Amino acid sequence: MLTLQDIAITQWSQLTRSEQQATLARPEQSRSAQLKETVRNIIERIKLEGDVALLDYTRQFDCADIEQLVLDDAQKQALLAQVSDRAKAAIDKAYDNIRAFHVAQTPEDITLTTSPGVQCTLKYTALESVGLYIPGGSATLPSTALMLGVPAQIAGCKTRVLVTPPNKQGEMSPEVVYAAEKCGIETLVMCGGAQAVAALAYGTESVPKVDKVFGPGNAFVTEAKQQLSQNDSGISIDMPAGPSELLVLADDTANPRFVAADLLSQAEHGPDSQVILVTPSAAVASAVQAELVTQCNALPRIDIARQALASSRLIVTQSLAEAVAVTQRYAPEHLAVQTEDAAELSAQLTTAGSIFVGHYTPESGGDYATGTNHVLPTYGYAKNYSSLGLLDFYRRYTLQEVTREGLAELAESITTLADIEGLDAHKRAVTIRLEAQEGNS
């Protein structure tokens, strides 16, 4: 049972500076020495033993005794046959919207003549190989398979490997397989946790080595991504991951039932989810508090939601402007703006992963089907990391082509800068060319 006492209402202006800081602080992340050591050992063993270790960890951590990591065609077909028409239609609709919004992000190369005879180009190229991590365990997450699989498909990454832990019966989720098929992912691997990320980073007999690993996960997955992105595997990762968050910015036009429903939809993700209401209206805060109690007690996942609400806040500010400032400072992963003129207000809000504008835009819309990506920066990283998009499946590099005349024109600048920086060979690479007889190349 959740009661009113479990959810405090905070008056922002009555807090000291350090209390304000504490109010917006994220729950501390456990990156303990023991976690680091466990993950380091898992990585080391996967690197040395490959599939043998991967199968062993899958038995140990996922309680699944499988003999074959990669799904073959027969397995895929058998799983696909289990997917209901209703599930297919839901995934198809989400796929279409996600695809449309990500296709619209297709980058274009840029070519410019910066000075006569000097042509510079910025080119985009799809990453050659990507690993897509789909969390498993109790839930099955076809939506995450779409969020990672669709942009990888549009970019045209040649090698796309999806990994996800099997259930205790040693099977992959049929809906995840259906989503993966839509995205044209050929290699589906039954493994999860730190061991799956390590397998993608180094490659094993069954799992192709990839250049970049995407996707959310638990503390082990996150730690493995962190370690592998700085070690000899040479992989890169999408972004640092933390528990999921929602901040609702509401004024007195907000419907407290909608606000409470949104806060709970975030709270049910996990006990470490953080949900925050910021509003200049004390009446809305009280009404949301009451609605949270009513609605929470009717939820199947009440235990998870209750724990999440314990570290959550209902903050009353003195003005809408102050509410905006608090929001910008918190930098939420998900930001719902439920105010009059929500679109106008949203233009002032820049530090968020994704913004849900207006009373009829629930966060769960973007989680699944509006078309935006649901892989977003958490834990305050919405200040300096981008939301996942098509561009994360490309890399940018440059070219320049200079004619003899173009080089002559740049020579004075290059050689002077080389002099200032004390780099004589840099200078000579220019002068040796200009001294050469034309055509002597």
Added chain:
Amino acid sequence: MLTLQDIAITQWSQLTRSEQQATLARPEQSRSAQLKETVRNIIERIKLEGDVALLDYTRQFDCADIEQLVLDDAQKQALLAQVSDRAKAAIDKAYDNIRAFHVAQTPEDITLTTSPGVQCTLKYTALESVGLYIPGGSATLPSTALMLGVPAQIAGCKTRVLVTPPNKQGEMSPEVVYAAEKCGIETLVMCGGAQAVAALAYGTESVPKVDKVFGPGNAFVTEAKQQLSQNDSGISIDMPAGPSELLVLADDTANPRFVAADLLSQAEHGPDSQVILVTPSAAVASAVQAELVTQCNALPRIDIARQALASSRLIVTQSLAEAVAVTQRYAPEHLAVQTEDAAELSAQLTTAGSIFVGHYTPESGGDYATGTNHVLPTYGYAKNYSSLGLLDFYRRYTLQEVTREGLAELAESITTLADIEGLDAHKRAVTIRLEAQEGNS
């Protein structure tokens, strides 16, 4: 003295698979336990003691006994007065080209109606605050100040902080100050090493805290960036850094004098620089070998270049196609293509930081003045990291605005996916809205 014996020529096809791997291996990076511990202690002390520790480390590591970290106007004016007209003109020319090529990269927001009543937007916003690290020590690097300062200026990052170690007289390089002024950077701080990165990450009395730190540096700077990008400071960084590299891909139309000059311009950067020639022409390889000896022995920085050449390679392949494959596999930071139809061949080459196309495009052109950025992925990261560009000074985030009708249209997809994923509150956030009387919001 460098002799022919110091530079071996390798026949690629005669190597075993593991010899090929060793030939393309990067020199191992020392990320020793001791380095990590030293940097961890420096970070901890800066976090606790701020300016006091920063001044102390500057005395200790840069041998500069300064009392004031941030340049005031009088100091700036005095330094600017020392910059020669020739230096100003060289920096102005480089600035113009870099600015033109980076302005051309200005991103545009994307808005799309993915289904009726569902509008999705991808927005770009400049990072609020950025820290720009300019290495110092023996050299002074105004070019790096431009490469970081110009895109920060174009993006319009509000807080731009440049840090660079002072010389032993406690002064900043006049040319760096001039470049910074051109880029409109107001805060110039005399500090370097791990302590400077820590100061940017946490802020001190003098140094503003920033959201993202850019720029190359030595092993201490690199280690500090790695640690701080994964700790409680919450900063992000541009990319992992390693020693500089150049690979020249040449055929028999290449001029061995030009090739050798380019290889040496890279080799003089530091003893750990790696330079590689890949060519199907044994004659070119021999001629370049001879030219390296001649030219190297005439360089002021011969000692550095000699050490770098020790870990460098001249590789002869059986065909141009094989040379391309070797190049793609190595994924060099800098790639010079000195062949017939260099532009055409370059279109096949995708794993490089920056490509220098044709006989008259020396690497030092791009280091300074063509317009491309010289902050590039090294150490094989040209497979999965982008070259620095304007976009690195922005972040992307999304918005969605859904009408009641739009939500009704998406409802079946959202609620079905919520059912599959077992997230009841996600479903309720939709149904509660559609059950509500129209206008009851």
